[in-house]
Amino acid sequence: MIQIQHISKDFGKFKVLKDINLDLQGGECIALIGPNGSGKTTLIKSILGMVVPTAGDILFDGKNIQQKWTYRNEIGYMPQIGQYPENMTIGQVLDMMKDIRKMPEDTLDLDLFHSFNLPALLEKRMGTLSGGTRQKVSACLAFMFNPKALILDEPTAGLDPLSTEILKDKIKKEMGNNKLIIISSHVLSDLDDMVSQIIYLQDGNLIFHKSLHQLKMDTGTDKLSKAIAHIMSVSSPSK
Amino acid sequence: MNKVIRYVLADLLRNKTIICYTILLFALSISVYSMEDNYEKGLISLLNIVLFVVPLMSIVFSSIYLYNSSEFINLLVSQPLKRTNIWLSLFAGLAGPLSLSFFIGVGVPTLMYAFSNSGLILIGCGLLLSLIFVSIAMWTSVLIRDKSKGIGLAILLWLYFGLLFDALVLFLLFQFSDYPIENMMVALSMFNPIDISRILILLQLDLSAMMGYTGAIFRDFFGTGLGMGITLGVMLLWCLIPLWLSVRHFRKKDL
Amino acid sequence: MRSSALNIVGTMICLFMVVDMLHATTIKIGKDQAVKTIKQGIEMAKAGDTVLVKAGLYKEGNIIVDKAITLLGEGRPTLEAEKKHEPLSVKSPHVTIKGFEIKNSGHSSINDIAGIKIYNTHHVKVIDNILIDNFFGIYSQNSKHLEILDNKIEAYGTAEQLIGNGIHGWKSDSLHIERNTVTGHRDGIYLEFVTHTHVLNTISEKNLRYGLHFMFSHDNSYVGNTFRANGAGVAVMYTKNVHMENNLFEENWGDASYGILLKDISDSQIINNKFDRNTTGIFMEGSNRIHIDNNNFIGNGWGIKIQASCMDNTFRDNNFMQNTFDVATNGTLTLNNFTQNYWDKYEGYDLDRDGIGDVPFRPVSLFSMLVERYPSVMLLFRSFMVTLFDRSEKLLPSLTPEGLKDEQPRMKSVKV
Numbered sequence: 001m002i003q004i005q006h007i008s009k010d011f012g013k014f015k016v017l018k019d020i021n022l023d024l025q026g027g028e029c030i031a032l033i034g035p036n037g038s039g040k041t042t043l044i045k046s047i048l049g050m051v052v053p054t055a056g057d058i059l060f061d062g063k064n065i066q067q068k069w070t071y072r073n074e075i076g077y078m079p080q081i082g083q084y085p086e087n088m089t090i091g092q093v094l095d096m097m098k099d100i101r102k103m104p105e106d107t108l109d110l111d112l113f114h115s116f117n118l119p120a121l122l123e124k125r126m127g128t129l130s131g132g133t134r135q136k137v138s139a140c141l142a143f144m145f146n147p148k149a150l151i152l153d154e155p156t157a158g159l160d161p162l163s164t165e166i167l168k169d170k171i172k173k174e175m176g177n178n179k180l181i182i183i184s185s186h187v188l189s190d191l192d193d194m195v196s197q198i199i200y201l202q203d204g205n206l207i208f209h210k211s212l213h214q215l216k217m218d219t220g221t222d223k224l225s226k227a228i229a230h231i232m233s234v235s236s237p238s239k
Numbered sequence: 240m241n242k243v244i245r246y247v248l249a250d251l252l253r254n255k256t257i258i259c260y261t262i263l264l265f266a267l268s269i270s271v272y273s274m275e276d277n278y279e280k281g282l283i284s285l286l287n288i289v290l291f292v293v294p295l296m297s298i299v300f301s302s303i304y305l306y307n308s309s310e311f312i313n314l315l316v317s318q319p320l321k322r323t324n325i326w327l328s329l330f331a332g333l334a335g336p337l338s339l340s341f342f343i344g345v346g347v348p349t350l351m352y353a354f355s356n357s358g359l360i361l362i363g364c365g366l367l368l369s370l371i372f373v374s375i376a377m378w379t380s381v382l383i384r385d386k387s388k389g390i391g392l393a394i395l396l397w398l399y400f401g402l403l404f405d406a407l408v409l410f411l412l413f414q415f416s417d418y419p420i421e422n423m424m425v426a427l428s429m430f431n432p433i434d435i436s437r438i439l440i441l442l443q444l445d446l447s448a449m450m451g452y453t454g455a456i457f458r459d460f461f462g463t464g465l466g467m468g469i470t471l472g473v474m475l476l477w478c479l480i481p482l483w484l485s486v487r488h489f490r491k492k493d494l
Numbered sequence: 495m496r497s498s499a500l501n502i503v504g505t506m507i508c509l510f511m512v513v514d515m516l517h518a519t520t521i522k523i524g525k526d527q528a529v530k531t532i533k534q535g536i537e538m539a540k541a542g543d544t545v546l547v548k549a550g551l552y553k554e555g556n557i558i559v560d561k562a563i564t565l566l567g568e569g570r571p572t573l574e575a576e577k578k579h580e581p582l583s584v585k586s587p588h589v590t591i592k593g594f595e596i597k598n599s600g601h602s603s604i605n606d607i608a609g610i611k612i613y614n615t616h617h618v619k620v621i622d623n624i625l626i627d628n629f630f631g632i633y634s635q636n637s638k639h640l641e642i643l644d645n646k647i648e649a650y651g652t653a654e655q656l657i658g659n660g661i662h663g664w665k666s667d668s669l670h671i672e673r674n675t676v677t678g679h680r681d682g683i684y685l686e687f688v689t690h691t692h693v694l695n696t697i698s699e700k701n702l703r704y705g706l707h708f709m710f711s712h713d714n715s716y717v718g719n720t721f722r723a724n725g726a727g728v729a730v731m732y733t734k735n736v737h738m739e740n741n742l743f744e745e746n747w748g749d750a751s752y753g754i755l756l757k758d759i760s761d762s763q764i765i766n767n768k769f770d771r772n773t774t775g776i777f778m779e780g781s782n783r784i785h786i787d788n789n790n791f792i793g794n795g796w797g798i799k800i801q802a803s804c805m806d807n808t809f810r811d812n813n814f815m816q817n818t819f820d821v822a823t824n825g826t827l828t829l830n831n832f833t834q835n836y837w838d839k840y841e842g843y844d845l846d847r848d849g850i851g852d853v854p855f856r857p858v859s860l861f862s863m864l865v866e867r868y869p870s871v872m873l874l875f876r877s878f879m880v881t882l883f884d885r886s887e888k889l890l891p892s893l894t895p896e897g898l899k900d901e902q903p904r905m906k907s908v909k910v
Contacts, residue, residue, distance in 0.1 A: 276838075277815070277816060279793075279816050280816065280838065283876070286876060287876070287878065287881065290877075290878065291878055401878055402878055402879055405874055405877045405878070405879045405880070406879055408873065408874060409871070409874060409879070412868055412870050412871055412873075412874075413868065416867075416868045416870065420870060421870060424870055424873050428873065434873075434877070437876060437877060438873065440876075441875055441876060445795065445818040445875065445876075446747075446771070447747060447771050447772060447773050447793060447794050447795035447817075447818065448773065448794075448795025448796065448818035448819065448872065448875075449795070449872065457872075457873070
């Protein structure tokens with residue numbers, strides 16, 4: 001669904017992404033993992049067209065995304081910190097997104113909207129919301145339009161355990177609908193039971209792209225967190 | 240595109256600063272007009288407010304708003320929207336409420352108390368200045384990523400247009416007072432939208448004095464249809480060029 | 495009528511003048527009359543007669559009136575001089591000219607050709623005539639006791655040297671000029687060596703140079719006139735004892751344009767006049783002992799520009815409103831007295847409520863001093879920086895003349 005071909009990105013002298021190649025398919029839930037500053041967010045933003053790569057191409061459904069915007073109809077994005085105009089109510093933000101996406105009301109996916117109990121909060125202004133509630137709004141928006149691909153940046157940060165579970169269930173359900181889900185997260189324990197593939201980035205380099213099963217086999221561990229710890233301890237000295 | 244405008248508008252029209260700004264301008268205008276025994280004196284007092292406060296408010300408020308909205312802008316950019324449209328919507332969303340505030344705060348009292356050529360020109364200039372300084376703020380905030388630096392630059396630019404530019408002109412005037420520099424002065428004034436507005440209103444309010452030696456030259460330029468056309472064109476360029484530069488930059492910007 | 499016995503008896507008991515009038519003949523001139531030309535009519539007339547000219551167009555070149563007759567137009571006959579001649583030359587006392595339209599006199603750079611020219615005589619009346627496109631309008635040369643009333647004088651001058659003055663007086667005395675309108679000449683009214691003259695209720699506008707211009711013309715008064723939109727306003731020079739009252743000076747705009755330019759005028763009064771929207775209301779140079787009282791200075795670029803060469807002038811009970819600058823001067827010493835005027839720029843207070851502000855007002859601003867020296871600085875007027883300069887100068891006067899102030903500024907405007 002998404003092909004990333006020889007992507008590099010420099011910010012001035014600083015090389016954030018170095019010749020990344022990836023092929024991401026539907027029906028997978030992919031964890032994007034790496035230390036701080038490894039280029040995860042830049043990679044996500046490149047896919048979303050928010051960052052323009054210095055070199056290389058990104059194809060979405062076989063088409064180059066450069067200077068295009070309609071392909072984003074097929075992507076749901078949940079940012080790390082969802083900030084919205086302070087004076088808008090939740091209802092207005094939802095309406096605005098519906099306006100932008102122009103989807104018929106009956107095809108909307110309102111699962112999270114209801115399970116997060118947002119209808120009761122429609123009149124609340126964004127400025128008065130807690131971080132967790134904002135995350136709920138962001139998550140709800142990402143899933144609402146039935147996108148083919150979902151990109152979730154630190155989705156569980158700030159969510160209470162109950163809501164985290166609701167979100168995880170939703171992610172698993174969508175995976176079953178042959179969607180591509182990309183999650184960037186530090187909380188590895190949350191990822192364990194839903195991801196199918198792991199992408200590991202370090203210093204802008206793609207270290208590997210494997211299935212979770214393969215990774216556990218290679219490292220001989222049974223938990224993602226242990227596997228990653230193993231990788232880091234191996235890779236660090238190699239620098 | 241107009242969807243985004245609508246939501247930015249809805250946000251800004253309820254913004255406390257904008258509401259305060261409107262009320263402040265309105266209270267000032269009403270008190271100035273009711274205190275002065277003739278409207279021309281009122282216009283002169285308001286002129287200083289318009290030339291000083293409107294650019295300051297437009298450029299600083301817009302900068303702060305744009306920096307504070309960076310996450311919202313990110314969100315919009317991740318949506319299926321054209322970047323040019325997002326940016327122009329933000330411009331419209333900022334320029335609209337600021338112009339509206341000015342119109343309610345100064346325009347309406349002026350129409351009530353001082354419905355005249357000079358009053359209309361004051362309103363027109365105030366509206367254009369609002370647009371121009373929003374447009375300049377759009378440009379600086381797209382150029383500079385750091386919020387405090389960006390707001391600092393906005394204030395510096397305002398000081399430059401409101402004060403330093405005139406000091407520079409005064410310096411040049413003293414240096415070259417022996418030469419016929421009037422035409423150059425007219426050209427120079429085109430580089431500062433605040434000066435253009437001030438001279439346009441001056442030609443209405445202080446016509447008799449402006450008809451003196453150098454005044455005749457300004458009058459010949461600003462007073463004719465062609466000169467007014469050029470002046471209006473220059474004001475619009477002041478609005479469009481920074482906006483165009485900012486759009487060009489925003490389309491390629493990494494967020 | 496002459497043959498009537500009753501009338502003959504009447505004449506004998508009447509005064510000289512009345513006798514004359516009753517003896518007078520009326521000679522009618524016109525296409526359908528026995529006498530066809532005005533010249534012929536004047537030829538036939540004798541002193542005291544009336545030459546009645548019927549409506550029509552008369553092209554008779556130069557008509558000379560050399561008898562004490564009344565030349566009366568009926569239905570406004572037109573004297574057409576075809577740009578060659580002087581239409582009417584008056585060379586006799588006790589002439590009245592009334593009811594004509596006089597057009598297209600000749601132009602000359604040697605002679606002052608006028609629509610009606612009065613030569614070295616006295617007691618002539620010029621009443622209710624319309625003068626169009628003449629070189630000079632009505633010209634009094636070395637004459638006395640003239641009455642110039644209700645005439646309308648207009649020309650279409652394009653350059654000062656190609657057109658003469660509307661009403662021109664030279665070496666004359668006791669002229670009475672009232673209710674005339676003059677437009678499009680060089681000077682509306684020009685008086686040189688003219689004394690004991692009154693100019694009343696006359697409108698002089700859109701003349702190329704001055705609306706009113708006089709030199710060496712002592713003991714004259716100018717009351718109730720309007721001088722509007724003349725090229726350079728009004729200029730009066732080298733004269734003493736002038737009385738100017740109730741005049742309106744307005745819209746005299748230009749680099750060297752004044753409501754009134756006073757040059758070497760002394761012992762005069764300027765009272766109850768209105769100076770409205772002139773580049774400069776009054777410009778004074780070398781003028782002494784003038785009383786400028788109860789005038790309105792409204793919307794002028796400069797209300798008063800007073801040069802250092804002026805002394806002992808008094809400005810009292812005037813209103814200064816909406817002027818860009820109220821007073822400007824080129825000197826630092828001030829020998830003139832401003833008192834009890836109303837200044838709309840005054841920001842003082844009146845604690846004892848006697849209508850007089852408790853702190854003096856300084857009408858000269860720093861910026862006006864700067865503009866005097868560098869006219870281009872006007873470009874920066876009302877900019878924030880300049881306002882700042884003026885404010886600080888008000889607190890700590892350093893460049894503006896210390897003595898030039900009104901110690902008793904009024905809180906409310908004076909009724910004028």
